[in-house]
Amino acid sequence: MTRLRAALAGLLLPAAAAAGVRPTYCGCDLAIGLPAAPRQWDPARAMDPVDLLALGVHHATPLVVAPAGLAPGLLAEVPEPQAGGRAFRLVLKPDLRFADGTPLGAADLAASLARLAQPGTPHGWIALPIDGADAVLDGRPGAPAGIQVLSDREVLVTLSFPLPDFPAALATIPAAVVSARGFGAGPFAGARPVRADGAFVQARANDACAQGRPFADTASLGAVDPRGAARQLERALSEDGLLLVLRPEAAGPGAVALPARTATYAALGPRLGAAADAVRAALGSIDRAELARLYVRGPSEPLATLLPSAVLPAPLPAQAAAPAPAPGPRRAAPAVRIALLVLSASSEQRAVVQRLQVKLFDRGIQSSIETADAERFWPRVTAGDYDVALVPVPLLAARPAIAAGEVAWALRGAAAARRAMASLSALPPSELGPALQALARDLDAIPLFASGLRATPAPALQGLAPRPDGTIDFGDLWVWQGASR
Amino acid sequence: MCLALLAFALGAAPAAPPGLAGVAEALAAEIGPPPEGRRGLALAVEGVAPALAPPLESALAAALSRRGYAVSPLRGAADPEPRAREAGADWVVRVRGGLAPGRTEIALVGELIPTWSSFFLQRRPGVRPVPPRLVQARAAADPETLLLARPGRAADASRVAIRVLARVPGRVLALAVGDPVGDGAASAILAVTAGEAILLSGGGARLASRPLELAGRRPVRDPAATAAIGDFGGGRLALAVAGEPAGRVFAWQGGRLEPAGTIAAAPLCATDGGRIFGAFAPGKGLLADVLSPTIDPEAPPRSGREWLAVAAAPRGGPYPVAALGAGGRLELLRGDLGTAGVLDGVGAGFALADLDGDGTAEVVASTGTPGTPERVRVLEYGAAVAVAFESPPIAGAILAGAAGDVTGDGIDDAVLAAVVAADGGVATDLLLVTADPRVVP
Numbered sequence: 069m070t071r072l073r074a075a076l077a078g079l080l081l082p083a084a085a086a087a088g089v090r091p092t093y094c095g096c097d098l099a100i101g102l103p104a105a106p107r108q109w110d111p112a113r114a115m116d117p118v119d120l121l122a123l124g125v126h127h128a129t130p131l132v133v134a135p136a137g138l139a140p141g142l143l144a145e146v147p148e149p150q151a152g153g154r155a156f157r158l159v160l161k162p163d164l165r166f167a168d169g170t171p172l173g174a175a176d177l178a179a180s181l182a183r184l185a186q187p188g189t190p191h192g193w194i195a196l197p198i199d200g201a202d203a204v205l206d207g208r209p210g211a212p213a214g215i216q217v218l219s220d221r222e223v224l225v226t227l228s229f230p231l232p233d234f235p236a237a238l239a240t241i242p243a244a245v246v247s248a249r250g251f252g253a254g255p256f257a258g259a260r261p262v263r264a265d266g267a268f269v270q271a272r273a274n275d276a277c278a279q280g281r282p283f284a285d286t287a288s289l290g291a292v293d294p295r296g297a298a299r300q301l302e303r304a305l306s307e308d309g310l311l312l313v314l315r316p317e318a319a320g321p322g323a324v325a326l327p328a329r330t331a332t333y334a335a336l337g338p339r340l341g342a343a344a345d346a347v348r349a350a351l352g353s354i355d356r357a358e359l360a361r362l363y364v365r366g367p368s369e370p371l372a373t374l375l376p377s378a379v380l381p382a383p384l385p386a387q388a389a390a391p392a393p394a395p396g397p398r399r400a401a402p403a404v405r406i407a408l409l410v411l412s413a414s415s416e417q418r419a420v421v422q423r424l425q426v427k428l429f430d431r432g433i434q435s436s437i438e439t440a441d442a443e444r445f446w447p448r449v450t451a452g453d454y455d456v457a458l459v460p461v462p463l464l465a466a467r468p469a470i471a472a473g474e475v476a477w478a479l480r481g482a483a484a485a486r487r488a489m490a491s492l493s494a495l496p497p498s499e500l501g502p503a504l505q506a507l508a509r510d511l512d513a514i515p516l517f518a519s520g521l522r523a524t525p526a527p528a529l530q531g532l533a534p535r536p537d538g539t540i541d542f543g544d545l546w547v548w549q550g551a552s553r
Numbered sequence: 554m555c556l557a558l559l560a561f562a563l564g565a566a567p568a569a570p571p572g573l574a575g576v577a578e579a580l581a582a583e584i585g586p587p588p589e590g591r592r593g594l595a596l597a598v599e600g601v602a603p604a605l606a607p608p609l610e611s612a613l614a615a616a617l618s619r620r621g622y623a624v625s626p627l628r629g630a631a632d633p634e635p636r637a638r639e640a641g642a643d644w645v646v647r648v649r650g651g652l653a654p655g656r657t658e659i660a661l662v663g664e665l666i667p668t669w670s671s672f673f674l675q676r677r678p679g680v681r682p683v684p685p686r687l688v689q690a691r692a693a694a695d696p697e698t699l700l701l702a703r704p705g706r707a708a709d710a711s712r713v714a715i716r717v718l719a720r721v722p723g724r725v726l727a728l729a730v731g732d733p734v735g736d737g738a739a740s741a742i743l744a745v746t747a748g749e750a751i752l753l754s755g756g757g758a759r760l761a762s763r764p765l766e767l768a769g770r771r772p773v774r775d776p777a778a779t780a781a782i783g784d785f786g787g788g789r790l791a792l793a794v795a796g797e798p799a800g801r802v803f804a805w806q807g808g809r810l811e812p813a814g815t816i817a818a819a820p821l822c823a824t825d826g827g828r829i830f831g832a833f834a835p836g837k838g839l840l841a842d843v844l845s846p847t848i849d850p851e852a853p854p855r856s857g858r859e860w861l862a863v864a865a866a867p868r869g870g871p872y873p874v875a876a877l878g879a880g881g882r883l884e885l886l887r888g889d890l891g892t893a894g895v896l897d898g899v900g901a902g903f904a905l906a907d908l909d910g911d912g913t914a915e916v917v918a919s920t921g922t923p924g925t926p927e928r929v930r931v932l933e934y935g936a937a938v939a940v941a942f943e944s945p946p947i948a949g950a951i952l953a954g955a956a957g958d959v960t961g962d963g964i965d966d967a968v969l970a971a972v973v974a975a976d977g978g979v980a981t982d983l984l985l986v987t988a989d990p991r992v993v994p
Binding site: 543 | 772773774775
């Protein structure tokens with residue numbers, strides 16, 4: 069919803085209509101600049117927040133998050149809870165197709181949900197509530213019994229515990245419906261390298277997209293550094309088309325801050341033993357506002373509780389929020405030496421962990437830093453193989469119960485995630501704050517801050533309208549004044 | 554021989570326009586034959602359009618003469634009653650007239666005032682011997698009468714009034730203005746939203762509506778439609794919605810919009826000169842470069858270009874058709890659909906309307922520039938000052954337009970659709986853009 073008059077703000081009016089102009093399709097090429105080239109093209113396996121956002125280029129989800137709440141994506145309607153919130157009947161829109169032209173039916177939806185229950189999947193929290201997912205996650209072959217295909221367009225999902233908020237999980241990109249050949253149903257399809265160095269890959273418009281053919285003809289994805297992005301935005305056109313930069317920092321005027329929904333936690337590992345109390349107290353005393361302000365380049369928010377405000381339905385009552393930890397007197401602690409595990413790929417996380425190192429030293433705790441790439445980091449977190457780990461968790465779901473399940477899944481695994489979801493399910497807002505505090509203690513994790521990205525469009529690029537959950541329908545982007553090539 | 558003389562006489566004295574003759578005859582009938590042999594009648598025609606007064610005077614004189622009056626016209630600004638007394642007339646008829654509201658009829662109102670000298674009123678010479686009488690009549694206004702009844706001040710494209718005709722729920726995607734019945738009577742407005750076709754009168758009153766079934770419609774990211782009013786076989790109201798396999802034709806019958814068939818093309822516009830059909834680009838809300846006078850689903854695109862909208866001038870002119878492309882570039886097309894000129898900076902809601910009646914259509918368009926408030930502009934291609942008129946900021950987003958004679962003055966008006974916020978959703982204000990001097994302050 070861009071450049072619209074105040075009278076039309078926030079309406080269910082296409083962005084272009086609100087702007088008084090209509091989209092032009094003619095020869096519009098998009099170039100989406102990211103901090104790094106996409107590393108993971110499978111929505112069920114992506115964990116990097118940028119990868120998860122960029123996957124919206126190729127994939128479509130059963131539901132989407134609209135300003136007024138959940139809205140149909142591939143589904144014909146938002147499913148109503150049945151059987152006390154333990155069952156949901158998912159009905160697909162008619163005549164859906166994947167980007168390769170093959171029909172998209174209930175079997176594809178069921179298969180896409182079922183694969184989220186496979187062992188080792190990073191987004192098992194989506195399938196976790198489904199009846200029979202436990203056994204599959206533990207290694208039993210097959211699909212969860214709670215996923216039943218009723219017809220060409222209908223799937224019945226039965227949960228193992230009441231979770232009325234379950235449809236919120238279907239609006240997250242890992243729940244996107246993917247064909248057996250790996251095709252999605254999003255606005256664009258394909259990943260053809262467009263440069264000799266392969267830095268940018270190009271996808272073409274998907275005529276069969278359920279929301280309608282995208283306005284742009286192509287969308288290219290690739291890495292741009294901040295200075296290069298700024299230069300290209302000044303020229304309005306990049307080498308690969310009209311630029312939309314998705315980076316933590318603003319690449320130019322007109323940047324739009326996306327919700328801060330990647331929450332970073334300091335998780336205490338089981339091998340800390342007797343030192344855990346001292347480490348917990350030291351980490352708890354860290355000034356999170358300072359961390360968020362000084363070390364996070366994107367939109368940020370210090371975490372007073374387990375979940376950022378972007379996930380909560382309303383601000384928590386003051387008494388429910390955790391008080392800012394007092395610095396506390398320095399005291400002589402027993403000689404403790406710990407290792408801080410951090411993702412090597414994130415310079416931001418590395419900077420934060422260095423700050424933690426200093427603060428822990430002030431508290432008499434010596435620490436070293438261990439960096440690990442994503443392939444080694446997540447298995448170690450899952451196995452509890454760390455003293456303290458700085459764990460960034462992209463919170464994809466728009467409901468607290470599901471988002472808490474995501475956190476618990478990432479930090480402590482399936483059992484904790486199930487407890488988190490069940491404990492927060494259908495909780496009244498007044499009880500949410502204490503429940504989140506209790507959950508943070510149960511997970512033995514110190515919430516530090518939440519961070520997000522900024523979307524900076526080239527001046528001629530229109531239609532940038534991030535959804536409340538921070539996702540973008542890239543098919544809605546179009547160009548004004550024929551600035552595209 | 555007698556027949557030949559009669560034919561010569563008829564040929565030598567061309568009849569007055571049917572509208573004028575009819576209304577004059579009706580008024581003479583109201584007046585009736587001369588009572589008591591008082592035949593002297595002074596006729597004063599006042600308060601009508603300057604062009605209308607002389608022929609109306611002639612028509613009335615002829616009609617009254619046929620009823621036995623000796624008619625002497627009174628002209629000038631002076632009060633006709635004392636002048637009639639002075640001239641020895643038995644009666645004076647003061648006639649005022651004009652187009653009735655709705656602009657479909659010419660109406661006359663007359664005062665039949667006795668002016669003869671009464672023996673019994675010799676000491677009071679100004680007193681009327683019998684009470685005066687009001688007479689009135691009306692008749693259908695044909696195009697010639699409409700032409701004569703135009704106000705003295707000519708329409709001027711730089712003097713334009715913008716009024717809200719009606720508010721329609723939802724976003725109007727396409728508009729058409731024209732005669733929904735084909736009898737040459739009043740124009741109506743066809744407004745098409747994603748889910749409804751609505752027919753409104755020239756005054757903005759809802760005449761009929763019909764839901765449009767969504768089943769079978771492929772999703773289009775930016776909804777779009779076309780609409781036209783003209784001769785489409787079984788009906789005169791045609792529309793097409795992007796994503797649907799065929800256009801639809803409706804007939805306005807018995808106050809309802811009745812389906813009258815489908816057409817394998819998108820009706821883009823219709824004028825006195827014919828119709829133009831096109832096609833939506835697959836999966837898009839844009840029109841392919843198919844401009845055809847016939848329904849030809851196999852017609853190949855003329856080029857790879859795509860249009861946001863196509864419009865026609867209701868009365869033709871040097872560029873009777875225009876097509877709006879990317880970036881606000883409007884191509885003005887000749888009758889053979891070749892390019893006659895280009896105008897830049899034209900918003901998505903536009904119409905070709907000959908607002909000033911000079912035979913060349915002006916472009917009535919929204920500004921449509923991102924980041925700026927919407928304004929209505931009247932653009933004259935080839936004029937020294939291209940922008941003849943620009944309105945103050947208009948609420949809403951103008952995304953569709955059409956042209957036709959809405960006010961009934963015989964000259965084109967434009968109707969634009971401005972999408973506005975309303976009741977938690979959206980609605981569309983239909984804006985009348987007219988240079989009709991009766992409307993323009």
